[in-house]
Amino acid sequence: MNLGLTWRLLKGGGKGMLGTWLTLGAVAVSTALLLFAVAANFAFEVRGERGAWRNPVPATSGAVAVEASRYDYVRDQAITVVDLGALGRAPAPPGMPRFPAPGEVWLSPALAALAARLPAGELADRYPDPAGVLGDEALIHPDELVAVVGHEPGDLALTAARSDDWVIAKPPTKVADLAGTPSEDSEAYRMLALIASVLMVVPLLVFGGAAARLTVARRDQRLAALRLVGATPGQVVAMTVAEAMIVALAGALVGAVAFALAVPLLAGIEMQGGPWFAADLFPGPLILAAVLVAVPLLVGLSAVIGLRRVVVSPLGVARRETPPAMRFVRVLALLAVLAAFPMLSRGSSVTIVAVALGLAFLCVNLAGPWVVGVIGRITAASARRPARLLAGRRLVDDPRSAWRTVSGVALTGFVAGFLGLLSPGAFESEAGPPQLRVTAPAGQVAKVTEQARRRLAKAGVPATVKASDRVVVAALGSAADAAAVDRARTALAGLVPGRTPTTKTDDQRFGVQILADVRVGTIVVLSVSFLVAIASAGITAASAILDRRQTYGLLRLAGTPLEVLDGARRAETLIPLAVMGGGAILVGVFCATPFMLGGISTVGAVTLLACVAAGFAGVIGAGALSRPLLRSVTADPAPRPD
Amino acid sequence: MNDVLVGRALAKRFGQTVALGGVDITVRAGEAVAIMGPSGSGKSTLLHCLAGIMKPDSGEVHLLGRRIDAMSERRRSALRRTRFGFVFQFGQLLPELPAEENVALPLMLDGVPRAQAVRRAREWFGPLGLGSMETRRPGELSGGQAQRVAIARALVSRPAVVFADEPTGALDQRTGHDTMRLLAEATKHNDASLIVVTHDPDVAAWCDRTVEVRDGLILPSGVRA
Numbered sequence: 001m002n003l004g005l006t007w008r009l010l011k012g013g014g015k016g017m018l019g020t021w022l023t024l025g026a027v028a029v030s031t032a033l034l035l036f037a038v039a040a041n042f043a044f045e046v047r048g049e050r051g052a053w054r055n056p057v058p059a060t061s062g063a064v065a066v067e068a069s070r071y072d073y074v075r076d077q078a079i080t081v082v083d084l085g086a087l088g089r090a091p092a093p094p095g096m097p098r099f100p101a102p103g104e105v106w107l108s109p110a111l112a113a114l115a116a117r118l119p120a121g122e123l124a125d126r127y128p129d130p131a132g133v134l135g136d137e138a139l140i141h142p143d144e145l146v147a148v149v150g151h152e153p154g155d156l157a158l159t160a161a162r163s164d165d166w167v168i169a170k171p172p173t174k175v176a177d178l179a180g181t182p183s184e185d186s187e188a189y190r191m192l193a194l195i196a197s198v199l200m201v202v203p204l205l206v207f208g209g210a211a212a213r214l215t216v217a218r219r220d221q222r223l224a225a226l227r228l229v230g231a232t233p234g235q236v237v238a239m240t241v242a243e244a245m246i247v248a249l250a251g252a253l254v255g256a257v258a259f260a261l262a263v264p265l266l267a268g269i270e271m272q273g274g275p276w277f278a279a280d281l282f283p284g285p286l287i288l289a290a291v292l293v294a295v296p297l298l299v300g301l302s303a304v305i306g307l308r309r310v311v312v313s314p315l316g317v318a319r320r321e322t323p324p325a326m327r328f329v330r331v332l333a334l335l336a337v338l339a340a341f342p343m344l345s346r347g348s349s350v351t352i353v354a355v356a357l358g359l360a361f362l363c364v365n366l367a368g369p370w371v372v373g374v375i376g377r378i379t380a381a382s383a384r385r386p387a388r389l390l391a392g393r394r395l396v397d398d399p400r401s402a403w404r405t406v407s408g409v410a411l412t413g414f415v416a417g418f419l420g421l422l423s424p425g426a427f428e429s430e431a432g433p434p435q436l437r438v439t440a441p442a443g444q445v446a447k448v449t450e451q452a453r454r455r456l457a458k459a460g461v462p463a464t465v466k467a468s469d470r471v472v473v474a475a476l477g478s479a480a481d482a483a484a485v486d487r488a489r490t491a492l493a494g495l496v497p498g499r500t501p502t503t504k505t506d507d508q509r510f511g512v513q514i515l516a517d518v519r520v521g522t523i524v525v526l527s528v529s530f531l532v533a534i535a536s537a538g539i540t541a542a543s544a545i546l547d548r549r550q551t552y553g554l555l556r557l558a559g560t561p562l563e564v565l566d567g568a569r570r571a572e573t574l575i576p577l578a579v580m581g582g583g584a585i586l587v588g589v590f591c592a593t594p595f596m597l598g599g600i601s602t603v604g605a606v607t608l609l610a611c612v613a614a615g616f617a618g619v620i621g622a623g624a625l626s627r628p629l630l631r632s633v634t635a636d637p638a639p640r641p642d
Numbered sequence: 643m644n645d646v647l648v649g650r651a652l653a654k655r656f657g658q659t660v661a662l663g664g665v666d667i668t669v670r671a672g673e674a675v676a677i678m679g680p681s682g683s684g685k686s687t688l689l690h691c692l693a694g695i696m697k698p699d700s701g702e703v704h705l706l707g708r709r710i711d712a713m714s715e716r717r718r719s720a721l722r723r724t725r726f727g728f729v730f731q732f733g734q735l736l737p738e739l740p741a742e743e744n745v746a747l748p749l750m751l752d753g754v755p756r757a758q759a760v761r762r763a764r765e766w767f768g769p770l771g772l773g774s775m776e777t778r779r780p781g782e783l784s785g786g787q788a789q790r791v792a793i794a795r796a797l798v799s800r801p802a803v804v805f806a807d808e809p810t811g812a813l814d815q816r817t818g819h820d821t822m823r824l825l826a827e828a829t830k831h832n833d834a835s836l837i838v839v840t841h842d843p844d845v846a847a848w849c850d851r852t853v854e855v856r857d858g859l860i861l862p863s864g865v866r867a
Contacts, residue, residue, distance in 0.1 A: 386750045389743065390736070397738035554734045557695050559723025560751055561716075 020247055026211035026539045027251025030204050031295050032259040033528055036266065037197040037204070038287060039259075043280040044193045047272070048186030051140040053094050054082050055183040056173040063174035065090040065099070066158045068498060070169035072147070073489065073506045074123050075482050078273065078513075079111060079145040083172070083498070085153035093148065093178050095138025100150030104131040108139055108146040121459060122486035126493040140186075141274035156497035160441065169498070185510070189272065189517070196521050200528045207408070207536040208295070209302040211248075241300045248299035252292050269524065271517050330370045334363035338587065344594045353595075357418070360591050364414050364584055368407055371583070372576045373399035379575055386560075387567030394572050405540045406577045408533025409615050410584040416526055416608045417588020434485050436474045436492060438501040440467070448472050452492055459491035474501070523607065530615040537573065538622030542629055544569070549633040556634040565634070566627055573623050581616060644671045645704075646835050647803055652691050652701035654684075654858075661687040662698065663858035669803065674826055674836040676846035679855035685839045686807060688855060692837065693726055693805045694718035706802065723751055727796030727804040727834070729825065731811040734792055735780040742767070742776040745794045752799065766794035770824055786817035793825050797832055804829050806838045810845055822848045 056067040065086050072079040084090075090099040100106055105127045107115065112133055115124040127147050134146055151158050162169040182190075231239075260282070267276040283291070337359045344353060376395025383389035395402050403410075440448035445467045452474055453465040461484055462477040476488055485503065492501040500506075545552065552565055585608070647669040654662040661684045669675050669692075679685045690696040692703055694710050695718075703711040710721060728734070735744050745763035750756055767776055770790045780788050789809060796804050809825060810818030822838075826848040829836040838849060846852045854861040 384756055386747060389750065389756070390739070393736075393738040393743070551734070551736060554728075554730055555736075556719070557722070558728045558734070558748070559719050559721070559726070560747075561719060564751060 022539060022542055023211050023244075023247050024251040024254065026207065026535060027248045027295060027299060028255035028258060029535050030207050030211070030532070031252040031255025031291065032262065033200065033532060034204055034295070035256060035259040035283060035288070035291055036262075036528070037200045038291065039281050039283045041190070041193050041197055042283055042287065043276060044186070044190045046280045047140040048182035048190060050094070050137065051186060052180040052182045053138070053178045054080060054170070055180045056170060056175045057179070057181050059174050059176035062176050064088045064177065065175050066151075066153050066172050067175050067178070068158055068162065068170055068172040070162060070498065070500055071506075071509075072126065072493075072500045073502065073509070074114065074118070074145070074486055076505075076509075077145055078506075078509055079147055081500075082146070082148045083151055083157045084148060085151040085155065085158045087153055087174065091178055093138065095135035096132070096148065100131070100148055102150050102152045102155070104150040106130060106132050106134050106148040108134045108144055110143045111145040111147060114145065118486070119483075121490055122483055123490060125490050136277060140272060142277055143274035157494075158498075160496070160498040162498045169500075172498070185514075188514075192518065192521060196525045200525055200532070204532055205298070207532050207539070208298050211251075211299065211302075211539055237304055240303050244303035245296040245300045248296035249292070252295040255295075256288065256292060269520065271520060273513060328370065330363075330366045334360070334367040334587075337363045338590060341591050341594060357591065360587065361411065361414060364411060364587055365407065368403040368410060368580060369399040371580060372403045372406075375576055375579050376402070379571070385567075387564050388571055390564075390568035391571035391575065394568070395576065401540075401544075402572060402576050403580070405537050405573055406533075406580050406619070408529060408536050409577060409619055410580040412526055412529035412533060412615060413581045413584040413612060414588040414591075415522070415529065416611050417585035417590075418592045433478045434476050434480055434503050434505075436476070436485070436488055436501040436503055437471050438492065438496050438499050439470050440472050440496055442470065445470055445472065448496060452495055455491040455495065456488060459487050461488045461491060463488060519604075519607075523611075526611045526615075530611065530618060533615060534618035534622045537619040538625055541569065541573070541623045541626040545626055545630050545633060552630065552634045562631060562634065566630060569630070570620075570623060573619065577616060577619060581612065585612065645669070646671045646673075646706060647692060647837075648702075648704040649688070649692055650702045650704075652688065652698045652703070654687050654691060654696070654698050660684075660858045662691065662701075664701065665855075665858070665860050667692070667853060667860065669835050669837060671802075672830060672833050672835060673851070674829065674838070674849040676849035676852040677837065677839045677855060678841060678843070678846050678852055680841065683855045684858040685855045687858075689805055689807060689837060689839045693728070693803075694722055723748060724799055725802045727799065727801040729789070729792050729796050729804065729806040729809045731808040732785075732788075735788055735795075737780050740777045740779055741772070741783065741791045744780070744791055745798050748795060748799045763794065763798055766798060770794055770828065784817075785813050786821055789813060789817075789821045790824060793821070793828055797828055797834065800832060801834055803835045803837060806836065808840055809838065810840075810842065815844075818842075819844065 054067075054069050056069075065084055065088075068083045070081050070083075072081050082093075084093065084100055085102070086099050092098045093100075096106060107127060107130045111127075112130060115127060115130075118124070127149070134148065136142070138148070139146060149157070158172045160172075162171045263278050263281050267278045267281055269275070337356065340356060341360070344356060372395055376392050376397075376399060378392075379388055380392030380396060383392050438448070438452075449465055449467045449472050452472055453463075456463045456465065456474060461480070464475045466473050466475070474488060474492065476484060480488075489501060495501065555565065556562065645668050647667075649665060649667040652662050652665045652667075653660075663684075665684075665688060667675075667688070677685045677688060687696065691698045691701075691711070694703065694713070697711055701711070702709055705721070705725060710718060713721070722728075735741075736747070739747070742760055742763050745766060746756070746759035749759035749762060754762070764776055767773055770793060772787060772790055772794070775783065775787060775791070780791070783791065792809075796806075804825070806825060810821055813821060822845050825838075826836060836849065838845060840846055
């Protein structure tokens, strides 16, 4: 392969460079987003592993410590309280220089700061005289509130029963080390992150392919010329692939740098109650290297596929015949999957729901080109003006390519439709004055009730304390604000060893947190998908102009107004965008119906509408950006001194 | 015969290269003129200047007595659509449109309703030997058939002048011969003038006269019989 010639071809000059820059930009954007999608998965894994030490694994032999954990609450935040007692020579927990001695309290930096800021009676008195501050290794995120409390192994805190809910508390467990295992909720987050990555990566791959086609589109004439002067197909392929890969590698490096620069911003996206350690979002060097190798390889592969035309025919003549009609079975598949959705409910297993959603997503993608073809036929049949006729015929001619332009938005519309309207209606805030509840050990209900009454009175918190079965309920006065609730919490701390007095809102906090995180995740996925869809639409539009530049040039030369050519291009994107985008959203909403809780979420609907409006506007804007390119390729029909 | 298209003292440079060095040319109604010359002689530049595609650096172009080189691009574009027809070497048909819609396109661009435009387009298929090809797409036509569709498209608006740039360049000799015959006959039959840029004497033989271009200038030559 002649690298020198490849380099000269690459440098090209004039309009050729525009294509190079567009490709480079496209590859940079997709690499940055790909790194984000991959890094997010590893980041959740790192979080899960960092929090694993608080999720004890029972020792089979040689226990060195007893460990238990529970949630405490302050204002609207959860505090993870880890109780530890040494049985022998216990190792230092992560983020601590040594194992905590009995009676010692260690706080995370954020909890220490909050304890110093709030009046002692609201928080600090629960964790008096902290012995030290926990290091980052103990925390899943920098703002996390964690307290580690040392005990004698026989203390009630390490022997009493705890809540049966695994999310709320981990019962006292004898452990052989403090490695632990990632908790069930961190595994759930990893699964959600994986699904989100898949949703983001699929449009990214389509985007990468479009970028590679752009490289080929601007080169095919010169490469056809090389074929005419006797270059072998192998040489032509090698040169183009080398060229595409050089550009892709440069784009991938730019993308990696852009991602690195964006990490501080991305780290601010709150998940699981807090932002990220920036280091967690940096993928390891191996992952980075793999992405930097994979992106140019994928672009090279797409270039080879795009090149077939030139290699097959030295004249580069595209033979266009009436495309075979697409099979209706594609739509039948979608209808069959949709028919199954009403059978699902909130009680269905997560795996079944995930599979059904995946199938629906796949079938929307399968049915897309068929529907675009039908839209094209209707548009062409009803067209009165040349622009609509051209647009309709093009949609019929290559519905897959038209679908590629709008598929990102349509598939994102499906996701938006599904997630946007899911309502957090089940988590209603507590009605009336706040009540703190704690379950008392059997036979001690009266004693605990009396103690609670005395402690609250001493703290100056007006409350009515009653027992209901084994649950002691402290109903605070109607004037109780968040500070009063925290004073009550502090007063009642340790009332029942191993159990935290909680309000109804506290008990729902985990569910609310997951729903809030799903919403943040949805917005992130929608933003990324729409970004990719917009960039993809822009690249596809530019690439389509370069593909057809000769025909466009000759049409303009024969007197066709630029507006007609541009109008046809616009209609070619807008018609399927409106029909498919709207259709996909409706399918998404339909799929979400069995899982809707109560009514439609207003916030969700507004987010959905805003995302869709921004996405549609972006796609139309990206298409409009290539208008100067259309003008430039058609303005100069044949500038040759002949 | 009346003068349809007149070029006076046309000059055009591309950087240091002189493409046209002050050319005078007159084309009469119904006349077929071949512009011949080797590569780089300036023949295509002359065609582009006469067709209003390119503005000459100096000189004037008149169509039926109206000066067109000073018009705005929009007006020249409209003129090209309505008063001129074009046939190129290849690539001028839209691959996704069936043949009849390719021919109807100039009429539709000029505001003729679609049904009427397609009906008028179909009238050209029989005389050009394209019967039953109306709904085929360019990819389903042979090179000669595609060129005949292009001829129909060039003539459908009843233009005053048809410009052809190497119209047989991509065809074999026999097909090229047939295509050129059809082009010459059809333009004459429609009272249109024909200007053909070619370097093929066999193509030029179908025209009433030949203009030889060398180094941006027209050589003195005789009128063909």
